[in-house]
Amino acid sequence: MQIHNYEKMWLVAALVLIVAIIATITYGTVGLGIAMVDDTEDTVDPGALEEEDGFDDPGVTQVGENEYDVHVIAYQFGYDPGDEVNGEIQIPEDSEVNFYVTSRDVIHSFSLVGTNVNTMVVPGEVAAITAEFDEPERYGIICNEYCGPQHHDMEGIVAVVPEEDFHLFTLEDVEAPDEVELGDDATFDVTVSSDHYDERTTTATFEAENETTGEEVEVEEELTFDGHDTAETTFTVDTDDFGTGDFDWTVTVEDEIESGSVAVLEELEEDE
Numbered sequence: 001m002q003i004h005n006y007e008k009m010w011l012v013a014a015l016v017l018i019v020a021i022i023a024t025i026t027y028g029t030v031g032l033g034i035a036m037v038d039d040t041e042d043t044v045d046p047g048a049l050e051e052e053d054g055f056d057d058p059g060v061t062q063v064g065e066n067e068y069d070v071h072v073i074a075y076q077f078g079y080d081p082g083d084e085v086n087g088e089i090q091i092p093e094d095s096e097v098n099f100y101v102t103s104r105d106v107i108h109s110f111s112l113v114g115t116n117v118n119t120m121v122v123p124g125e126v127a128a129i130t131a132e133f134d135e136p137e138r139y140g141i142i143c144n145e146y147c148g149p150q151h152h153d154m155e156g157i158v159a160v161v162p163e164e165d166f167h168l169f170t171l172e173d174v175e176a177p178d179e180v181e182l183g184d185d186a187t188f189d190v191t192v193s194s195d196h197y198d199e200r201t202t203t204a205t206f207e208a209e210n211e212t213t214g215e216e217v218e219v220e221e222e223l224t225f226d227g228h229d230t231a232e233t234t235f236t237v238d239t240d241d242f243g244t245g246d247f248d249w250t251v252t253v254e255d256e257i258e259s260g261s262v263a264v265l266e267e268l269e270e271d272e
């Protein structure tokens with residue numbers, strides 16, 4: 001049988017194309033290392049996320065010089081942290097950020113508008129996605145999966161802030177009395193945490209003022225952290241100096257403020 005030369009050429013060309021198509025698909029599936037979510041991944045219990053590492057305290061943690069882990073819980077209808085109730089997610093410029101996102105109820109998504117960060121969020125699974133942020137910018141978080149009647153309200157903010165405005169100190173708690181007896185000390189136990197990975201210092205400032213007597217006090221205390229730990233300090237007000245009446249106090253750490261007021265009484269009434 002005689003096959004025409006042109007026909008041979010077309011046969012070879014078609015064969016090359018078929019091989020090339022199969023090679024491309026194989027490379028795209030296996031060669032690039034893109035993994036699909038499957039049941040061999042680590043799973044989490046959506047009903048007990050407070051017991052899961054990272055999701056027990058969602059938010060930003062520094063894990064390297066310019067590297068941060070961010071754990072986010074999506075829920076009907078918002079992101080913790082990230083939404084208006086829990087505050088925006090702040091990260092510094094020139095950072096590499098690993099987002100770990102899960103859901104505590106139904107399927108949501110975590111999409112950063114204007115970036116290629118876009119993942120489905122499935123209860124029980126942890127979506128992991130890494131992104132680099134070079135410039136200060138604010139990115140909206142939106143949910144692309146219809147998840148219920150207030151789906152359109154699901155939104156949040158990732159704010160990339162200048163290096164000098166960024167810190168991971170949290171004013172966790174101020175234990176303060178409501179009232180003290182004249183002559184006793186009023187003590188304020190302050191707990192601050194650091195989510196930085198290395199040794200850092202910050203300053204806690206205590207201010208108190210009795211508006212009636214005009215008496216005031218301001219004390220600063222330096223706090224040192226090893227990394228991923230908490231520090232405590234106690235401020236004391238001598239009520240003999242302050243006299244009776246209410247005095248207002250504030251504790252400030254970086255941009256975090258707690259405040260309250262204490263009544264100094266001649267004599268404390270005994271609770272029965």
Ligand SMILES: [Cu+2]
Binds near residue numbers: 075109144147151154
């Ligand atoms: Cu949603």
